[in-house]
Amino acid sequence: MTASISLPARNAGRISADRLAGFGPLFRKELLEWAHSKRPWVIVVVTTLFMTLTAANSAINAWIVANVPEATVSGAPISLDPAMNFLAAISSQIFVLVAIFAAMSLLVAERDRGTLAWVASKPVSRGAIWLSKWAAAAIVVSIVAGIVPMAATFGLVAVLYGSAGVGTFVFATVGVVASIAFIIAVVLAASAVISNQAAVAAIGFAVFFLPQILVSLVPLDLEPFLPTSIMGWAIGLAGGADVGFVTPLVWLLAVVALAGFASWRMERLEL
């Protein structure tokens, strides 16, 4: 026998309005959960230390060369250009690694603990559960792994080398925030399918880093068509390059597609 169920007409409109049912309180809960956790503090300290030390690397090397008679510099000469040193701190993409680790347990752990089933038994849509997790994580991680460390790095660069330019800072920050939002969407969408944190993290790494490697192997310029190129696009924009608008459009479509897929998948989860 197959299920044959027709909805009463009075419910039809309500069901479409219910697609985001519960988003507001769920989003507030997610923000509160981050606020109660030590995780943002750990992220902000680790990321800020990593980025500022990377940015200070040239200054430290220059100081050593100037003050230690036997010291020599191997490889490229030391650059004391502010923009170069500011962008060097970003190019490590530490924020992507941090975002993957921060997001990989968000949905999986709730599933394991049983709190996901508890919340899903309330009059909320599962799409709203996913979206609230993504929105809260994207905001919090963007602040603690993106905006704060970048502001600290920008400040340190100004002290050590001179100003990298406000435009560079603003556009690079936009790129970092967009990269974080994208990778968290990938990790949470994977969590709607797989209930293993390590596997979810592996998918995050694969989606972010593999295409960047693969496009370098083909003769065509596919990089603008990757949502993961959003950082490079933002920096190019800051440098006045003609980068077009394909990349942000692809980024937006990718995030919307991930959200749509994850919501569809969440509705089919057996809890």
Place this chain on the structure above:
Amino acid sequence: MTLDSAISTAGLTKHYPGVAALTDLSLDVPTGSIYGFLGPNGAGKSTAIKMLAGLTRPTSGSASVAGIPVVAGPGYRREVGYLAQEPRFYDWMTGRETLGFVASLYPATDRADAARVAAVLARVGLADAADRRTGTYSGGMRQRLGIAQALIGSPAVLLLDEPVSALDPIGRHEVLDLMRELRGEVTVFYSTHILDDVERVSDHVAILDGGRLVRSAPTAELLASFDQDQLRVVIGGADDATAVAMASIPGVVSVEPGERSADLRSYVVRIAPGATTTVQAAITRFAADHGQTVTENHVVRLGLEDVFLRLVNTTERAA
């Protein structure tokens, strides 16, 4: 579905690869009842409750609460308060914050205010612990908070999955008292394998075994249907031939000899439906004809446990 059904299922089925967890469950749960859902471990009780809570999709069949089909999503779940077998909450929230959070998930028109949150906490006996983190709650407190969060949205139906099985006797008593207080206010549909509790609290019962519904009926009616088919007979001066003679009385299905003391012998006499009075009279007449004395000849009142064991262990499943 009948007009006064709080829950109605038709052919509700859930099959996993290689496992038929639940097959063809058709039930009508009367509005305002306390409905016990019985079955041994693995009978399909939790599967059925999860489908009714909208957490698991049926393979086939349909279910509705207050006339709203389960596929209506949030609209359906407004009518349902669900308590999982092992309730889990956010450890960092207090009891009050937990109820406030759940209340906030309901549409503004149905939303409980702070006064109602406090009233529900008091009702489940958690007023003093309301501002403690739920991570510090005992199993019994967690269970009572579970009932509170299920009640906070004023649902039409409470679905409670094994609400007392993990509790000590005091905790069990408290939760059963609470369920009894809810009679008439909300329909309570709960699963359990503790049969004494069902007999004490439930006015209706459904018995599930191997993923299939074995019997559903008002509790008193179910017990009464088994009362009429068994007699306890004690005869003075009975001998070995007495049991054989009784077994030959029309309407007697079987005779099991019981204990002996002095010259008294006891028997459990199973009888065909509707033959109670005739058989009782025939036994009395037989004893008188053979110079024996009948000291007991009455219907045996079976407890729910006996009925349950007979239903799940035998093929005696006639409606």
